[in-house]
Amino acid sequence: MKELILQVKGLGKSFGGIQAVNNVSFNVEKNQIMAIIGPNGAGKTTLFNLITGFNHPDAGQKIFRGESFENAKPHEIAALGIARTFQNLSIFGNLTTCQNVMVGRHTRSKGEFFCSALGLTRVIKQEKSIRREALQFLEFVGLADKADKMAGNLPYGEQKLLETARALAIEPELLLLDEPAAGLNDKETEDMSNIIKEIQKKGTTVLLVEHDMSLVMNISDHILVLNYGVNIAVGTPEDIQKNPLVIKAYLGEELDECIA
Amino acid sequence: MTKHNLPLYLLFSLAILLFPFLIANEYFLTVMIVIGINALVALGLILLIGFTGQLSLCQAAFYGIGAYTTGVLSAKFSFNPWFSIAVGIVMACCLAFVLGLPALKLKGHYLAMATLGFGEIINIVFKEWGNLTGGPSGLIGIPQLALGGFMFDTDLRYYLLVWFIVLVVIAILFNLTNSRIGRGLLSIKHSEEAAASLGVAVATYKIKIFMCCAALGALGGGLYAHYITVISPEAFDVFHSIVLIIMVVTGGLTYIEGGVIGAFLFTLIPELLQAVEDYSIITYGFILLFILMFMPQGIAGLFNSGIKKIKGHLFNKVNVL
Numbered sequence: 001m002k003e004l005i006l007q008v009k010g011l012g013k014s015f016g017g018i019q020a021v022n023n024v025s026f027n028v029e030k031n032q033i034m035a036i037i038g039p040n041g042a043g044k045t046t047l048f049n050l051i052t053g054f055n056h057p058d059a060g061q062k063i064f065r066g067e068s069f070e071n072a073k074p075h076e077i078a079a080l081g082i083a084r085t086f087q088n089l090s091i092f093g094n095l096t097t098c099q100n101v102m103v104g105r106h107t108r109s110k111g112e113f114f115c116s117a118l119g120l121t122r123v124i125k126q127e128k129s130i131r132r133e134a135l136q137f138l139e140f141v142g143l144a145d146k147a148d149k150m151a152g153n154l155p156y157g158e159q160k161l162l163e164t165a166r167a168l169a170i171e172p173e174l175l176l177l178d179e180p181a182a183g184l185n186d187k188e189t190e191d192m193s194n195i196i197k198e199i200q201k202k203g204t205t206v207l208l209v210e211h212d213m214s215l216v217m218n219i220s221d222h223i224l225v226l227n228y229g230v231n232i233a234v235g236t237p238e239d240i241q242k243n244p245l246v247i248k249a250y251l252g253e254e255l256d257e258c259i260a
Numbered sequence: 261m262t263k264h265n266l267p268l269y270l271l272f273s274l275a276i277l278l279f280p281f282l283i284a285n286e287y288f289l290t291v292m293i294v295i296g297i298n299a300l301v302a303l304g305l306i307l308l309i310g311f312t313g314q315l316s317l318c319q320a321a322f323y324g325i326g327a328y329t330t331g332v333l334s335a336k337f338s339f340n341p342w343f344s345i346a347v348g349i350v351m352a353c354c355l356a357f358v359l360g361l362p363a364l365k366l367k368g369h370y371l372a373m374a375t376l377g378f379g380e381i382i383n384i385v386f387k388e389w390g391n392l393t394g395g396p397s398g399l400i401g402i403p404q405l406a407l408g409g410f411m412f413d414t415d416l417r418y419y420l421l422v423w424f425i426v427l428v429v430i431a432i433l434f435n436l437t438n439s440r441i442g443r444g445l446l447s448i449k450h451s452e453e454a455a456a457s458l459g460v461a462v463a464t465y466k467i468k469i470f471m472c473c474a475a476l477g478a479l480g481g482g483l484y485a486h487y488i489t490v491i492s493p494e495a496f497d498v499f500h501s502i503v504l505i506i507m508v509v510t511g512g513l514t515y516i517e518g519g520v521i522g523a524f525l526f527t528l529i530p531e532l533l534q535a536v537e538d539y540s541i542i543t544y545g546f547i548l549l550f551i552l553m554f555m556p557q558g559i560a561g562l563f564n565s566g567i568k569k570i571k572g573h574l575f576n577k578v579n580v581l
Contacts (some may be wrong), residue, residue, distance in 0.1 A: 052457060078459035090454040092447055094514075102440075103447045107459035109440050113468060116442070119435035127439065170458060 002029040005205050011060035020046040022229040033206045035216045038226035044209040048176050052084045053077045079107045083172035085163045087179050093152025100151050101134035104169025141165045157188040177208040181215050193219050262438050276423045280416050289415040296422035297480045299523035302508050304476030310513035312469045313449030315372040318379030319504045322352045322474040324496025326481025331491055335401045345482035352478035353471045364466040379498045386493035398492030405486045433516050506544050510551045512560025521559050
């Protein structure tokens with residue numbers, strides 16, 4: 001059995017009368033790519049928000065590297081080594097591409113208000129190394145030549161890459177990508193899937209939500225299927241493609257029910 | 261300090277140092293002292309509104325807390341003026357913490373609403389706590405500052421003191437905003453979710469920066485009280501808070517320079533327009549409208565993009581050659 005990096009046990013969350021996530025349990029093995037799929041409104045993004053602390057679970061347990069972190073706030077979870085991107089891009093448009101990634105180095109650099117205000121030499125030295133490191137992450141996604149452009153002026157596909165680079169700048173052990181290929185054309189989707197494979201090669205575990213099935217089937221080691229907030233199947237891409245429950249969730253029942 | 265703003269900073273410091281010796285005019289010195297004090301108060305707002313994206317409508321109240329705390333302590337209880345200025349700053353920080361703790365944990369405009377009410381309450385306290393603050397007629401007999409045997413009793417001496425402090429504060433703010441903290445603040449302004457997802461402690465940073473903002477306001481208030489020696493509540497009312505916001509918007513919210521430029525402009529405008537003083541509110545309204553329509557980045561923004569354009573033209577020519 002491989003080492004588990006994330007364990008989710010019986011996680012639940014309801015908004016008013018709607019049970020968005022209901023008793024979901026799964027494990028993520030270290031250094032694998034796991035995809036979460038499901039129809040719209042299945043609770044995929046809510047599950048991400050629960051893991052990263054943006055929503056508070058009503059029930060259940062989440063364990064990262066053997067330690068539970070139910071009460072951690074989002075920024076504390078980032079410091080633990082869990083990074084994420086957002087479904088509706090949330091880059092800092094008025095900062096340059098490089099500055100965006102430099103924000104990602106926040107947990108990997110030191111100096112609070114007082115030290116920074118004094119402008120000590122070690123703070124200035126650190127600034128230089130933060131920029132150098134940020135450029136390496138931009139290089140990794142192929143945006144190094146756009147480092148000093150305003151991030152808001154980049155085309156959509158490049159903004160997606162930038163957001164990924166920014167999350168990687170945390171040097172996370174677990175990276176959560178919320179619909180990395182949404183809105184991308186075929187070429188960009190292929191680039192993105194190559195980048196995700198590269199991230200895995202670097203030793204980072206990836207958990208992703210995605211609607212693009214060819215991407216999901218191509219790169220995932222395991223797939224988790226949600227429907228109406230319930231975990232209906234877990235398995236390898238081959239298992240999932242054959243699973244009758246999954247087919248029902250996506251395509252509906254056999255013909256006679258439609259006629260009725 | 262970065263290599264981009266260091267030359268301009270040194271040039272500005274030199275100009276400030278030489279000014280009183282080139283223009284030996286008491287009136288101009290007085291105006292420059294008030295500009296320096298306003299700049300301190302405005303710089304606090306630049307940090308809070310321009311860098312962190314939180315709106316406060318009570319900066320004049322912190323300015324007043326700084327002025328009244330030191331005024332009351334030194335005039336009524338004969339405390340050392342420097343000590344009482346420090347007490348004023350600590351007081352403003354504590355109040356900012358208590359006010360910010362609930363308001364800043366929530367998203368949206370809660371801070372603006374809470375500060376609007378807070379500013380009004382503080383102003384009522386200044387007016388009604390008569391036996392301590394002197395009520396509407398004001399607090400008199402605030403001593404002048406002295407350091408050892410050296411009295412800051414002439415305008416020239418006070419000018420040098422105030423601008424020395426302003427220049428130190430500007431240097432500190434340049435350092436702060438060009439560090440990981442400054443980037444953290446900017447990230448909060450753009451998206452609190454994204455900032456938190458990258459490890460920025462959003463709530464803590466917002467409260468800390470609100471306290472910094474209040475501290476700068478109180479520092480300005482303390483220097484004001486010991487310069488004017490007579491203070492009255494209307495200088496610290498909600499309208500003045502709004503004027504301070506117009507000041508930083510006009511100067512350029514996202515630039516440290518913007519606070520200083522705004523202070524220059526809005527200290528000079530009332531001096532120039534003394535004849536039409538009754539219409540000052542309308543004048544300010546028009547200025548704000550004009551700035552928002554034609555230069556939303558403020559004067560400092562216009563200045564910076566101008567420099568960028570000139571640099572661009574120069575480099576283009578070099579490339580053609």
